[in-house]
Amino acid sequence: MTQITQKELTQSERFMNKVVNEFGSSVGEVALTNFQKRLAQNYFVAVDSALRMAEEKRLKKTNNKDQLAISWANVNMEKLSRDVIARARIGFDPAQPNHISMMPFKNNTLNKYDIVFIEGYRGMELKAVKYxxxxxxxxxxxxxxxxxxxxxxxxxxxxxxxxxxxxxxxxxxxxxxxxxxxxxxxxxxxxxxxxxxxxxxxxxxxxxxxxxVEFWGGEKDIWENNKKVGKEVVDxxxxxxxxxxxxxxxxxDVTIDSQKIDDDYLQMKQSEGEYADGSAAQEINENANREAIDIEHEILEPEHVDADPEPQASKQPTGGPDF
Structure with a gap:
């Protein structure tokens, strides 16, 4: 437990140092405010949770398993720190319900994992009001x-x-x-x-x-002993x-005012544009939307979206979405 705690502290400190360095390079030698530090901590917790769940899913795969572990050691920290600063200064807070969520995506060129940011419906409201x-x-x-x-x-x-x-x-x-x-x-x-x-x-x-179907309702498969045995209706x-x-x-439907666009907005749009085409967009769409993006604590739980999905026990939602 001591070793695990020390490792997590090191990861958190590494993340915070990257964010501080990126913040300093963009605004000069100005210390982060307590609010900005809290936001950075919230992003660390959210990304850490996304990495853990994605790694659990990777380990369950039996075929086509990527050999690169989904861990902090393999995250593209340069890009992540830039994206965190941009979204934090816009006001997205991953600790707030339905603001923004994260998921890792393999960057084959760098052999690293980029962190993709997905706006929730409350995040869209925040962006519309600000810009x-x-x-x-x-x-x-x-x-x-x-x-x-x-x-x-x-x-x-x-x-x-x-x-x-x-x-x-x-x-x-x-x-x-x-x-x-x-x-x-x-x-x-x-x-x-x-x-x-x-x-x-x-x-x-x-x-x-x-x-x-956990959120939209419909039929889902029932699994027993790693075999599909039927279907059930989920409300x-x-x-x-x-x-x-x-x-x-x-x-x-709120038009963005070009005069209000700042460096943070441009960084966010550039980051989104990197995944707008090709297989990356398809995989992000499948993983993100299967998880009902805007539900607090329910996101980043993809279900049977791989080419070789592992059978899972049937689960029912235990509580309503945090609307």
Missing amino acids: GLNVPDNVIVEVVYSTDHFKSIKKDRNNQIETYEFAITNEFDRGNIIGGFYYHDYKTTPEKNKLVVMNLKDIEKRKPKHAS GWYEKMVYKTVFRAAHG
């Missing part, structure tokens, strides 16, 4: 059920303000989900108000290709995932 052009005073997001009363009132030559009518007619049995909407509300300039209505088909199109948290999907669309 948005004409940021709404309020962003209203609602899921519409079959018994609800909803009517959109669009702008025309006789009506200068786009708005809507919405009322819940049966609070305890609202029926089936039929869609959702979001509304950008501007208090002083209501003529800018914007209503976007999404039917269920529009929402389902945004559902991740490898969405986890999941479909309503919450629909809300999250509409929420992401609402904040993704």
Whole structure:
């Protein structure tokens, strides 16, 4: 236990030193504030957890197992320190629910693991508020059920303000989900108000290709003695995932103001662009989206996404998403 503790302390100190050096090179000889130190510690804890889970998954594989251990010793620390500084200064905090999550991805050129950062839906909200052009005073997001009363009132030559009518007619049995909407509300300039209505088909199109049934609901395999013996229906948290999907669309619809773009934003976009094409994007999409990215403490638990997945015991969610 003493050896393990010493090793973990060394890893933490190494991580903090990299972050401090990168911070100093970008802003000069200025000490990190207590808040920035806390954020760096939060990133260390989050990355450490992601590495541990990914290494456990690597060791379970029987075929095509990468021989490079997923550990701090094999992480591309130069890139990680730059990415941590950029996202920390933007305000992403991995300790906050649904801000940002991390997963390791093999960089074959360097024979190292890069850490990929995945924005949660609350992280999208933070970015929209900080960098948005004409940021709404309020962003209203609602899921519409079959018994609800909803009517959109669009702008025309006789009506200068786009708005809507919405009322819940049966609070305890609202029926089936039929869609959702979001509304950008501007208090002083209501003529800018914007209503976007999404039917269920529009929402389902945004559902991740490898969405986890633990959250979206559906059928999953039952395993016994390393053999698939049947299927079971999982309720999941479909309503919450629909809300999250509409929420992401609402904040993704805020235009970024080019005059607000800073070095941290550019570093973040450059990092994202490195994984925008090819097999890297496919693997990240499969691993990240299978884990319902925006669920606190539920992320980075890929399930049967490898070419040779190991059978796992069936698991049911023990609690709801932290919405």
